[in-house]
Amino acid sequence: MGKKSFFSSFGFAAEGIRYAMTTQRNMKVHGLAALIVIVAAAVLQVSTMRWLFLLLAITLVLTAEMFNTALEAVVDLVSSDIHPLAKIAKDTAAGAVLLTAAFAVVVGIVVFYRPLVELFGG
Numbered sequence: 001m002g003k004k005s006f007f008s009s010f011g012f013a014a015e016g017i018r019y020a021m022t023t024q025r026n027m028k029v030h031g032l033a034a035l036i037v038i039v040a041a042a043v044l045q046v047s048t049m050r051w052l053f054l055l056l057a058i059t060l061v062l063t064a065e066m067f068n069t070a071l072e073a074v075v076d077l078v079s080s081d082i083h084p085l086a087k088i089a090k091d092t093a094a095g096a097v098l099l100t101a102a103f104a105v106v107v108g109i110v111v112f113y114r115p116l117v118e119l120f121g122g
Ligand SMILES: Nc1ncnc2c1ncn2[C@@H]1O[C@H](COP(=O)(O)OP(=O)(O)OP(=O)(O)O)[C@@H](O)[C@H]1O
Pocket: 024, 026, 068, 072, 079, 080, 081, 082, 083, 084, 086, 087, 090, 091, 094
């Protein structure tokens, strides 16, 4: 792989992220949630280990959402017909996003529960 194609592949990847962020409603919601979580973690000064779990959860959700977007595009490219296999492909990819989001909720509760209780004097 030459230098040019190596660097241009970063450009294409950035284009993919920009496409998903600007066109996919769920991606916007997850992106906003990630931003809020990052600001909250910074304000509450959570530990390094907690930061790592938060970043892992955020990365998992956004990555799953992007694979979901990519898969939807491929399915629609192959055929716009209604087909049970198209449904399986899309529903399974959506299920993967749901699993990662559930993990993120658990991480969020574990990380923020105690700092928030302390902050609000519970
Ligand atoms: N070609 C198809 N054949 C059968 N069922 C389909 C097909 N396309 C979509 N579906 C069903 O409709 C649901 C919604 O599909 P759609 O492509 O609209 O995604 P979406 O819910 O809009 O996803 P997103 O909001 O992430 O774009 C799918 O999860 C699937 O159950």
